[in-house]
Amino acid sequence: MRLPPHILVVNGIKVRRPVFLLGAPHSGAGLLARALKRSPGFHVTMGRACVAHVVYAFARKPSIGRTSGAVRVLRDALAESWQVLPRSCGQCAEPCREAGGVTGTGPCVSTSEITRFGDGSPDLIYSAPVLLQAFPDARFVQLIRDGRDVAADMLADPECLAWFRPALLPAEFPNTFLGVNKDEHLDRWKGMPTAGKCALRWRGAVRLSAELRRTLPEEQLLTLRYEDLVLKPAESVATLTEFLETRVSKVALYAARAPEVGAWRTRLRPADLELVEKVAREELTRLGYLKS
Template sequence: MPSRHILIVNARKVTRPVFVIGAPHSGADAVGRALKISPGFHITIGQHSVLQAVYGFARRPSLYSGRGEAAAAVMRDAFAQGWQVNPTSCLECTAQCRAAAGLRPSEVGPCVELRGLKRFGDASPDLTYCAEALIGAFPDAQIVQVVRDGRDTVAAMLGDPVALSWFRSSVANVESEFPNPFYGIEDETDRLSWAGLSPAGKCALRWRGAIRLAARLRRTLPEGQLKTLRYEDMVRDPGSAAAILTDFTGTKIAAPAAQAHRQARGEKAAWRRSLTVSQVADIEKVAGEELRRLGYV
């Protein structure tokens, strides 16, 4: 078991921080927003100090291998900085984090009241790809994993320039970093096939990688430390999702609202409107096993 360290932020001891993980466009952001507006919680989304650590370990897992304690210290320092609450602490926050808190673009001031603050957490993008380092830093962390149909996830990624930018040849480090969980590359077959994959196939590989990482994480964590929510269930019945989160965290949680996807309520196959037949075939070739295991096919 990793060593336990006491972290004090804003004169409060950090215990059982809640982290929200999931593949890109899985709906993890909706859970992050729900936690952020829940009383007693301070949830950050995309803090600069946190993203530096997240992408450092997510894109270069070799930095973590064999250096667990050092990596854990880096992660704790990053969150200790990101969770600070003061009059100017939100000035450099991402637009996503400020919007989740209900702050106007020109508004100055912290997004949370220190009075009543008891719990901390984070729902930054791509947090799932450094989950091992995260647990090393916070052994008592509670993890909420959001799972969404991989075809819907890929469809959303294909429409997101930021998500696609990771695939540029000048950015992708699939040759220098192997295995590479960030790109879903686990073995030599994955590495050799990478260059020939379509954008849909590469997105599917990232989705598959996130699903497999969470499955391995579940096997290593004590029962009750990781909770999985299906995006489709969350959209269909936000109240039930709130009840599950409340029971899991022991704190009253607001109902998640998937703002960008409310039109998907009740739809079982939204991806059919945007993916071509060849794109669907590429996805199923890469991630068909996971789609079937999760009941999406």
């Protein structure tokens, strides 16, 4: 006999059709989370420590995500993150507090207003299979961005670069988090310039996105391009509104200082650009960012 699905209850509210934002680093998940966070009825968290610890544990050691307890651990972490308490916003990362317009101790939302939950934590894409098991009715929105712009932003982000330190190397290989497909490639990865490592991270995340596109039904997964989000915000929000069946704020997109599209042309050194395009050529071409 099939057991009924587990229904999570947070602050007396049943979590139904939660929304998770996925993508490679600096692909626009934070920008989209800002829009959802300011939309009526949504309670969206970004980068809470309780979620980040679980997400990075799964990313560094993928076998954990295949254990019987993985679903419960991730569900409990999200339940803690979504709890609305008098000082809960004080535990949030600064991007989440800023997106919610928090100026005091919080909270940023009233429980009486919440109808949908969501999370836009960095690197959530590596937990997508576990999220689907934890929330079978979840909606996923994945962001795709030009890998050259992603590499340029990663090279300027100390938090992203920190994952390339030897002390923080994943516990298991092959490892999608670093984009290392085979154990024997690890030594080659260690000697690769940082721009190449950034390209590998983008390539690995994009391949995960493609796998999700093949396995999830259309009603559960929407793919948006960062370029459209920035250059055509009204159209992107209309698409998202239809997909989520709820109104999404576009004001946050217009007000945000989003990284410029195509900034790689002035931000990447010629040698770094050449390496990024070499490492990620197949995916850049398939997605239309490079001509074949």
